Amino acid sequence: MASKLILDALDLKILKIIQGNGQKKLKEIASQVNLSLSPTHDRIRKLEKDGYIMSYVGLLNRKMLDLGLLVHCQVTLEKQNRKNFKEFEQAIQAFPEVLSCHLVSGNFDYYLMVVSSDVESYNRFYQEKLAVLPTVAHINSLFVMDEIKQSTELPIP
Structure with missing residues (x-):
């Protein structure tokens, strides 16, 4: 993990959006934070590189998989x-x-x-x-x- 990044309000907003839906398209995230695609993409990559975003996962319904x-x-x-x-x-x-x-x-x-x-x-x-x-x-x-x-x-x- 790289040095700890100081997060601003846009970074925090991006993190909230991504943890709510890890499949949200870059275009949707950029629109929600009122940034163009390139700076939004750069911020997300930096958040990943610095370890704030650890991974992207799908949450499964354990009961439907007989793990109730x-x-x-x-x-x-x-x-x-x-x-x-x-x-x-x-x-x-x-x-x-x-x-x-x-x-x-x-x-x-x-x-x-x-x-x-x-x-x-x-x-x-x-x-x-x-x-x-x-x-x-x-x-x-x-x-x-x-x-x-x-x-x-x-x-x-």
Whole structure:
């Protein structure tokens, strides 16, 4: 990542537009920020180069893909040392069921968000992948009953 760019109001507006719809055409973005195509394009490329725009993705409906069960897992390691953290983090990278994994402070070490088709398939993931990791001491699974808010958009001022 290059040096941190100082963002102006136009950059922030461009970021808001892109995070709301990553497929928006350059012409539409330029029109919305009241700039011509070339400077708009240059600003977007600079935002990408400087790491403000990490990637462009499509958000899928997990329920339509038979991944309707969302589980939050609190994972505690056997011992909190650099070797165990590294080993656990490397193993988690290989599990497509894990949407996110965060090292946290508090009563447990990692907070995971896991998707599955149902309780039985989650149980298989739990027993065959997560619980058998040698560094794992305890897992607390929280089954999501209903999603009240879900967003990928950051609160850009």
